[in-house]
Amino acid sequence: MKKSLVFRILVTALILALAFTFIACGGTGQEADQPEPDPGPQEPAPEPDPETGEDEPEAPAGDKTYAIIYPVIHQFFDPVTQGAEAYAEQLGDVELIIQAPEGGQVQQQIEIMENLISMKVDGIAIGSTDPEALAPYIDQAIDAGIQVVTFDSDTPNSKRVGYMGTMNYEAGVHMANVIADHLGGEGEIIILQDVATQGNLVERLQGIQDTLEAEYPDIKILDVQSGDADPARSVEVLEAMIEANPDFDSMTGIGGAGGPAAISVWKSRGWTKDDKKIITFDNTDENIAGLRDGIVTALVSQRQHAWGQIIIDSLNTLLEGGTIPEHNDTGTIEVTIDNIDTYQN
Known part of the structure; x- marks a missing residue:
């Protein structure tokens, strides 16, 4: 009885061992494949940001x-x-x-x-x-x-x-005619240049000089000086020209700095367009304001x-x-x- 019990226990243990081995081998008697690691949920690849272009270092075709x-x-x-x-x-x-x-x-x-x-x-x-x-x-x-x-x-x-x-030579011709119209065909003027080598300004000045000489011989250019397009320098140069030519009738600025410099000088001297005329190029904010304030007589504006x-x-x-x-x-x-x-x- 005792021996039979021991035998049954041994047989049961053997069966359990064989069953465990069968399960571990995938039920086939062959070595089980190793399971692949779970990569987890996959994020979709980010779309390039059309606003920043951070994912597109090159400009889009056609730009x-x-x-x-x-x-x-x-x-x-x-x-x-x-x-x-x-x-x-x-x-x-x-x-x-x-x-x-x-x-x-x-x-x-x-x-x-x-x-x-x-x-x-x-x-x-x-x-x-x-x-x-x-x-x-x-x-x-x-x-x-x-x-x-x-x-x-x-x-x-x-x-x-x-x-x-x-066309800057033609613009100079136009300016000469405007000057002559407001001076009544006679008078003395001073001219403030910006950058003396700048081609468009050279052409404007030439157009003024040629037209006054040919068509308005009673209008004389007393002096032409450059302020190098610098606002403070332009004021200094204009003041010096006025001191040297106190009887001038009108001032013309060839470039962008001339009109504002003249307006500053006129204000400091208490002048208006009835004292001395400013007839200058360009419709800058300062020039338009000077025109409204009765300081500037006329502008020759480009269509920039x-x-x-x-x-x-x-x-x-x-x-x-x-x-x-x-x-x-x-x-x-x-x-x-x-x-x-x-x-x-």
Whole structure:
């Protein structure tokens, strides 16, 4: 009885051992495959952010990069920037780089050009501070396959494709006629220049000089000086000209700094347009305010508010293999207190 019990226990243990082995081997008698680790729930790959482009370091196909280089930092060019930026945003495939040298420094503008060429931008619009100095760099850009146009100040001795903006010699002729009209065909004037080498200003001055000499011999230019487009320097130079020529009848500013400098001097002396006349270029905020305040007699305004869109349209046309006019004259208009609120209509 005792031996039978022990035997049954041994048989039961053997059966259990065999059953355990069978289960551990997957029920087949072969070695069980090792289970693969559970990787856990999978996150879907993040979509690139269309706003930041952080997952797309390269610009989307079709985007173009254009640079607009002003000859000097001045509020005169604010409407150009505003127009270009608004139009680029409307088109949706144009990136803009907008730069200018401080104080019209030629070397700084050359360095800007060199940098843009190395960046391989698609197009450049430049108002040259010094046409002779910038011409070789415009040619380098063209040779590198970059479309280049000029505006405000042309560089005709370069490979630039075309010029858009004011035809500055004609603007000088217009200014001479405006001066003559307000002086009644006779008087003495002083002229304040900005950057003496800036091509557009040189052409304006030449247009004034030629027209007064040929058509209004009783109007004399007493002095022409440059304030280097610097506001404080322009005031100093103008004060010196006034001290040297106290009997002058009218002052004309050729560039953007001339009008504001004259308004500052007139205010300090307590003058109005009835004492001495200011007949100057450009519809800057200071000049328009001076006109409203009875300090400025007349302005010859350019149409720079249209330049931004014209620049982008021209570069787009060239990039698409089209052609543009060599000269696109946007003209000038006289602004007085009579049309101050309607001249841009």
